[in-house]
Amino acid sequence: MNIFYYDIAISLPVRQCFTYKSVIKIKKGSRVIVPFGKKTLVGIVVRKISQPSSFNKAGVIKEIISASEKFTCFDKSIFNTILWASEYYHHPIGEVFFSFMPTILRNQTNKIIEPTKEISNYVLNIPDKNFKLTGEQDANLNKLKKIKNFNPSLIYGVTGSGKTEIYLRLAENIIKKGKSILILVPEINLIPQLEARFKKRFAGDIGVYHSRMTPNKRFKVWLRSKFGEIQIVIGTRSSVLMPLKDLGAIIVDEEHDQSYKQSEGFRFSGRDLAIKRAQLEDIPIFLGSATPSLQTLKLVREKKYKKFDLLRRVDGKKPPKLIPLDITNSPMVGGIALQTMSIIGEAIKKGEQVLIFINRRGFAPLYECNACGWVASCSACESNLVFHKSKNRLICHKCESAFAINEKCPDCGSHDIHTYGNGTERVEEVLKNAFTKVPIIRVDYDSTRLKGSIEAIYEKIQSSNEAILVGTQMLSKGHDFPKVTLCVILNADNGLISPEINALEKVSQQLIQVSGRAGRNNNLAKVIIQTRYPDDINLKQIKTGDYRLISDQCLKVNKELSMPPYSSICIVRAISPKIKGSLDFLNRASLTLSNKRGISVVGPLPSIPFKIKGNTRNHLVIKSPTKTYLNRVLKFLTEEFDRWPETKKVKWSYDIDPYDMN
Ligand code: ADP
Ligand code: ZN
Ligand code: ZN
Numbered sequence: 090m091n092i093f094y095y096d097i098a099i100s101l102p103v104r105q106c107f108t109y110k111s112v113i114k115i116k117k118g119s120r121v122i123v124p125f126g127k128k129t130l131v132g133i134v135v136r137k138i139s140q141p142s143s144f145n146k147a148g149v150i151k152e153i154i155s156a157s158e159k160f161t162c163f164d165k166s167i168f169n170t171i172l173w174a175s176e177y178y179h180h181p182i183g184e185v186f187f188s189f190m191p192t193i194l195r196n197q198t199n200k201i202i203e204p205t206k207e208i209s210n211y212v213l214n215i216p217d218k219n220f221k222l223t224g225e226q227d228a229n230l231n232k233l234k235k236i237k238n239f240n241p242s243l244i245y246g247v248t249g250s251g252k253t254e255i256y257l258r259l260a261e262n263i264i265k266k267g268k269s270i271l272i273l274v275p276e277i278n279l280i281p282q283l284e285a286r287f288k289k290r291f292a293g294d295i296g297v298y299h300s301r302m303t304p305n306k307r308f309k310v311w312l313r314s315k316f317g318e319i320q321i322v323i324g325t326r327s328s329v330l331m332p333l334k335d336l337g338a339i340i341v342d343e344e345h346d347q348s349y350k351q352s353e354g355f356r357f358s359g360r361d362l363a364i365k366r367a368q369l370e371d372i373p374i375f376l377g378s379a380t381p382s383l384q385t386l387k388l389v390r391e392k393k394y395k396k397f398d399l400l401r402r403v404d405g406k407k408p409p410k411l412i413p414l415d416i417t418n419s420p421m422v423g424g425i426a427l428q429t430m431s432i433i434g435e436a437i438k439k440g441e442q443v444l445i446f447i448n449r450r451g452f453a454p455l456y457e458c459n460a461c462g463w464v465a466s467c468s469a470c471e472s473n474l475v476f477h478k479s480k481n482r483l484i485c486h487k488c489e490s491a492f493a494i495n496e497k498c499p500d501c502g503s504h505d506i507h508t509y510g511n512g513t514e515r516v517e518e519v520l521k522n523a524f525t526k527v528p529i530i531r532v533d534y535d536s537t538r539l540k541g542s543i544e545a546i547y548e549k550i551q552s553s554n555e556a557i558l559v560g561t562q563m564l565s566k567g568h569d570f571p572k573v574t575l576c577v578i579l580n581a582d583n584g585l586i587s588p589e590i591n592a593l594e595k596v597s598q599q600l601i602q603v604s605g606r607a608g609r610n611n612n613l614a615k616v617i618i619q620t621r622y623p624d625d626i627n628l629k630q631i632k633t634g635d636y637r638l639i640s641d642q643c644l645k646v647n648k649e650l651s652m653p654p655y656s657s658i659c660i661v662r663a664i665s666p667k668i669k670g671s672l673d674f675l676n677r678a679s680l681t682l683s684n685k686r687g688i689s690v691v692g693p694l695p696s697i698p699f700k701i702k703g704n705t706r707n708h709l710v711i712k713s714p715t716k717t718y719l720n721r722v723l724k725f726l727t728e729e730f731d732r733w734p735e736t737k738k739v740k741w742s743y744d745i746d747p748y749d750m751n
Contacts, residue, residue, distance in 0.1 A: 094141050094150065097123055097132035098183040100195065104727070106182065107132070108141045111153040118163035122155040122197055129154060131197060133162065133186045135172075160202040160315075162190060166369045167330045173365055179723050179743050180355050188355050189330040191311045192304040204316040205309060211264050211293035211320060222258075226251050229397040234262050236373040236395075241364060243344075243385055244377040246399030247408060248605025249569075252377045253283070254403075256340050257290050259375060260321060264291070268337030269320035273363055275346035277301055277325055278537060278563055281544050283342070284323055291321065298324035298331060301540075326351060326359025329366065336370055339363050343566060344376035344385060345598055350748045358746060379605055380598040380636045383591070383643055384654040390644075409576070409607045409614035411600070411632050415623040423519030424511035424579045429617055430523060432575065437527055437555045442572040445516060445559045446603050447579040450533040451475035452515045453508035456483055456495075460503035465495065471700035476508045478518070479535070487701050516579065517559050528553050532560035565603040576607040576616040581628070591652070597631045597639045604634065651712075653746070657719040660744040661709040661726075662696065670738035671707040677735050678709055678726065685722055687714050704740075710750065719745075 093114055096106035109123050109132075119134045134156075141150050163171065163186070171189060175182040193200050222230065233242060233255065246252045256272065263270045272287075274280060277299045287295045296310045296319040310331075313319045317334035324331065326349050341349075341360050349359040360376070367374035376385055376394075388394040402408070419426040424447065425433075436443050453476045456465040465474040467485035474483035474492060482491040497504050508515075517531045530549060537543045550558060550570060558564060558573070578600060604616040620628060630639050648655045661678055663671035675693035682690050689712045696706035713719035723743060730736045 094138045095121075095153070096135045096138055097121060097153075098135050098186050099123070099125060099130055099132045100183045100187040102181050102184060104181050106135050108138065108150055109153045110141070110150045111156060113156065115153070115156045116161050118161040118165070118168040119156060120158055120162040120194060120202070121153050123153055124151050129197065131195060133183070133190075135182065158202055162194060162202060164332060166366065167332060169369050170330060170362065170366045173369075174357055174362060177720065178355065178357055178745050179720075179727055180357075184355055188327075191308040193308045200308065202312065202315070205312050205318060207294075207313060208318045209294040209313075209320075211291050213261060213264075214290055214292060222254070223251060223401070223403055225399050225401060226255060226403075229399065230255055230258055233259060233373075233375065233397060239368045239371045239373070241367070241374050241376065241388070241394040243381055243389055243394050243396045244375055244399070245381055245396055246377070246379060247402060248379045248602070249402040249404065249406075250379075250399035251403040252342075252379075252399065253286060255399075256342070256375070256377065257286065259338065259340065260287070261290070263337035264320055266337060268335045269314070269317070269322075269333040270338050270340065271328070271331055271333055271336060271363075272321070272323045272340045272342065273329060273349075273359060274323065274325060274342050275348035275359075276563065276566060278543050279342070279566060279568070280323055280325070282547060282568060287321060287323065293321075294319050296322035296324075296331075298322055298328035300325065300327055326357075326362075329359045329362045336372060338373045338375065339367050340375045340377065342377045345378045345380050345382040346566065347595075347748045350746075352748070356742070356744050356747075361746070380601050381640070383594055383640060383647065386640055387644060387654045406614075408634055409604050409616045411604060411616045411618060411634050413618045413620050413623045413628055413632060415621070416619045417621050422523075423515045424619075425516065425519060425577070426619055429577055429619060432615075432617060433520075433557065433577065434524075436575045437524060437557070439574075440555045441574040442550070442553070442555060442570065443557045443575045443577065444564065444570065444573045444603070444606055445520070445557060445577045445579060446561075446565055447511065447513055447516055447559070448561055448583065449475075449510075449512040449580075450514075450535055450561055451484065451486075451512040452478040452518075453510050453512055455509035457507060457509055458498035458501065458503055459505040459507060461498060461501040463498050463500040465492070467492075469700070469702045470698055472698040475512065477535070478514050487698060511579070513559050513561060520557050520559065524557065528556040530556060530558050532558060532564045534561070534563070537563065562599065565599065565606065568606060570606050573607050574614045576603055576614075578603060578616065578618045581618045581620055582622060591643065591647070593627045593630070593639065594643045596627065597636060600631050601634060601636050651714070657713045657716045657745075658747060659711045659713075659719060659723060660747045660750070661711065661741060662706065662744060663693075663708065663739040663741045664701075664704040664706045665739045666704055667738075668705045668707070670735075671705060674733070674735040674739045674741065675707055675709045677733060678730075681726065681729055682711065682722070687718065688712070688722055 093111050097109050098106050115134050121132050123132045171185050175185045187195050244252055260270050298310050314322050315332040322331050341363050344360050389396045416426045433443050456476050465483050470487040472487045477484050484491050513533045517529050520529045607614040663674050665671040679690050682688050692709040693707045696708050
């Protein structure tokens, strides 16, 4: 009898695979059940090996308990994308496999991988005859449709230039060929609007996949796409490896968006993984944005990506004017200057909608004692508590713990405790008092958490005439609000004076995206930027609203400073109950890298916030001239870590291509 040996990945935070034997042959990417210690676990077959390479404690190779599935869980190109991701991000292979597996398959259940037999046939609803593509749309679409293999394309179109219409027609083209298409968006809240537009165009089920769906629903969409029962899937970064049958193309909408980056656990970029997948499948990938990432723009310059420009809005309307408003000496209510208030009033009188952008949820970010200066902070994190009036609680935005309101100061006993600063809830309240008859619609994490709430909110916005929308960055992305003629940015200064690298890139993307929500039907649309730094040099650039100029400037500066995308960065994060633990570890890491040519190291530095859930946090920033060299250095470093006693006292992780430096 033949015996086969396999390396199996298991969902554990370990880098290696475990060897098992089997009397039957099993395909790579299959799901198997294996004994592990006293437990039985689900594992994924990574490779067949000729000689067993690792032994369990007893020195014998255990046998795979069950490998009964007819269909493999991960087909070749997805399997290879996962292997690549595990190497590129230096993340334990089992965890990478399991993060792209429907939850239901991660455990031993009686659910198996088989067709659901609910096949969706797509019928095209041709847009009405009056709907003619603009010249720009038409010319670009013709070229885009001809792209066959892996040839990344940037669809660089100002907000309202009809990018989504191009996505719809590209999808149509793919479906006609009998293939399938995956469309990624950065946030769950962007799905309903896009789904509605696809449903209008295609009779047939559109698959939707994101983390707020039930495991059963997700499993079903996963199965249906795997067996070609649905051919269109719209999802967030967690759907980047959806097993669509005969995948014909991937679209990444708002490719610059930071939400593509997972910020904890397996810190991957959904956009970058999509690009890798498209490369391995040798299919076209379309990256769309009005404010592309510097990384993408650099690759366009190097002729590795092709660029397709949409310079004009579909409606021919001019982009809104960006107007900085100096609030240094202005009376303020809830973060809104008096002058701003009257501009809002004028728009409302005309029956128009106003969008107020403030990047902070809750009522007030500070709860402070006037007598002694005590500030309410989380007991587990080094983070100030945010007062949420709707819940009558103080909430930590780092760990989501809720605390009762202190009647008196715990330090000095004074009753003179007040809230300071403004969040979406306070702005909503101030506006409700000022405009009693106008609908005030708040859009933030708290108001959109319940199922169906986001759909209801958009419905209300579309059906209202004059209205004021108050929201966080959630409101600034991708949406089409035809009635909005005025945007107000309450506190741009946080972004403008930020010490972060690439601050200009980020803040200009954000402001230009917000302003893109205004004036889709109006030539006179305005964006008011409240600021205490009207002469700020970044603001002067942003005021032009010309992202092409701004990004050229950013690329030039970053090249001079050899900052990303002209170098590669990894942050080594270490957390430990005592500060000494993570400092010893990071100091040794820094010392170890000191003789590596071309590598520069900064730190250890305290992370912000310094404490979360009782643990102290520090980090080290490693910069390398290239990605491949960084990868080699990190491989070496990881092997070093395995030998150090210092490593035992910390939880460490790599953040490769970090979005923010903290
Ligand atoms: P973007 O995705 O670039 O912001 P959209 O595709 O959402 O732009 O287009 C903005 C609006 O213009 C949408 O309401 C869309 O239906 C409409 N639109 C798109 N293309 C055309 C066209 N060729 N003619 C008329 N309206 C269009
Ligand atoms: Zn006090
Ligand atoms: Zn906390």
